Amino acid sequence: MRVLIAGLANYGHIYPLMPVAVACRDAGHDVIFAIGEELLPLVRSAGFTGHRVAASLEWGWTEAIRRRPELSSAGELAIAPVAAEILAERVMRDLLPVLARERPDVVLHEPYCPGAALAARLAGVPVVSHIQGRSLPARMHDAISGHLDRLWREHGGTADLPDWRAQTFLDFWPPSLQPDPPVVELVDRHPVRPVAWSGRTDRMPGWVPGDRDKPLVYLVFSTVFDLDDAVLDAVLRGVAALDADVLAVVGSRHDRVAPRLPGNVRVERFVAQAQVLPHADLVVCHGGSGVFLGALSAGLPQLVIPSGADQFSNADDLVRVGAGMRMMPGEVTSSGVTEAVAALTGSPAYRQAARAIAREIAAMPAPADLVPVLGELAGAVAVESL
Structure with a gap:
């Protein structure tokens, strides 16, 4: 199985994806990253192939304010939908040729990168989203749904844009922190244990593990x-x-x-x-x-x-x-x-x-326990294509 992982080039967006990437590689599968160039050295130092796709959330905000200067006085939540529109368009433009070259069996993306899901669906590749927050992705999708529909049709989508809620999700929020009622109903949600990950160049100060008489x-x-x-x-x-x-x-x-x-x-x-x-x-x-x-x-x-x-x-x-x-x-x-x-x-x-x-x-299930879920999706599409 070949897994392509897509996300914005921000540490908080990429680090949560790494345990699943490592679990797929340890199970003998091919793993490729498609992220902004700012974090390409990180994924390459971890031993993964990386393609430059899109950019960071900071770039999206800067570009949003450049295009619409009145946003400079708006808060982050006001800028976020505009930045998401800009980033989704850039992700689609950059990712579609990568999908054509690499031909992955499944695309795993973080939910602040909806352009990756659109590109994968256009390429006929099954999509999995790794939940990284409770409510903001739902609000973001609702705010930019018209823009996503336009992108979908501009890049060749003919049928209606698939409902993002119907795709497969990996969810690392523990039971006690799940909202009741849910922020949004998800049809196919799989719990996965959050696992802390550090890059090869990350270091812990030498004094931290020592004995101490203070907290x-x-x-x-x-x-x-x-x-x-x-x-x-x-x-x-x-x-x-x-x-x-x-x-x-x-x-x-x-x-x-x-x-x-x-x-x-x-x-x-x-x-x-x-x-x-x-x-x-x-x-x-x-x-x-x-x-x-x-x-x-x-x-x-x-x-x-x-x-x-x-x-x-x-x-x-x-x-x-x-x-x-x-x-x-x-x-x-x-x-x-x-x-x-x-x-x-x-x-x-x-x-x-x-x-x-x-x-x-x-x-909660370990990341390795979720690798078969990705394999089942890839296998189901392979069978359908025969």
């Missing part, structure tokens, strides 16, 4: 929906005031913030999150699906400060199940962060709730 707080925020400098500074001051060791991952702002922090806060640009989480006691983050589910898989309570996309609903769910706290960016003060983290580390109830979710996650 380790892991602080990380989104590379896409980032906190502004003032809010990040308040968060850093808040965790610095704790009697704790702090690993703060701040990306490109490393050189600005690192010299201003006390010795109990060690600052890194990027780390191997999958290796760090087993050593942490608490996570302060934005609530993106990767770190959100990674922390829960490790049974860690969280303080979530959401700033975009599905991070708000993730934070709400965290509070609902009792595994952490939520603080909106406009509510952040350094003293508030200090108090919240102290409460999370001081009360065993939060850790107990997080560990209950960790047990649910551990009981």
Whole structure:
């Protein structure tokens, strides 16, 4: 079986796909990636073939504002549908010739990349979507359905555009975090365990696994929906005031913030999150699906400060199940962060709730268990074509 995996070139969109990619390769199947050039080195360093297709979500937003300058004052959720239109069109244009050359048996894509599903259907290839958030993809599809229908017909689609809800889905949200009622009814949904993944060049700081007499707080925020400098500074001051060791991952702002922090806060640009989480006691983050589910898989309570996309609903769910706290960016003060983290580390109830979710996650099917689902789809289409 040949599997083509398509996604936008953002870490939070590609890392969740990697465990399934590795499981397919370990089972002896061919795996090809089609993503933006920004992350081609990542997939190639992991031993996969990569084709340049589309770009990053950041590019989509920048291009949307270039075409419609009035969007510059809109929030992320207002820009998202326009960016999705632009990205879907570029994905289709770039991916169709790749599909013609590589002739995959199945296409697996992340749901913020609907252009991949359109291109695959036009090429007669079965499609699987890997769910990475609860509600935003449904809102996005509803907002751009007319644009997707136009793309479908411009590229040769004759019958009505297939309903995206009817395709096969892999869903790594544990049972307790599933919305009731569902945000959208899915006909063919398969649970899959979220598994943390790190690239070959990702590193864990050498001091992290050492013995310590203080809790380790892991602080990380989104590379896409980032906190502004003032809010990040308040968060850093808040965790610095704790009697704790702090690993703060701040990306490109490393050189600005690192010299201003006390010795109990060690600052890194990027780390191997999958290796760090087993050593942490608490996570302060934005609530993106990767770190959100990674922390829960490790049974860690969280303080979530959401700033975009599905991070708000993730934070709400965290509070609902009792595994952490939520603080909106406009509510952040350094003293508030200090108090919240102290409460999370001081009360065993939060850790107990997080560990209950960790047990649910551990009981979910492993990525290797979902490889036959892809094989059945590929086989069914092969039989139909005879």
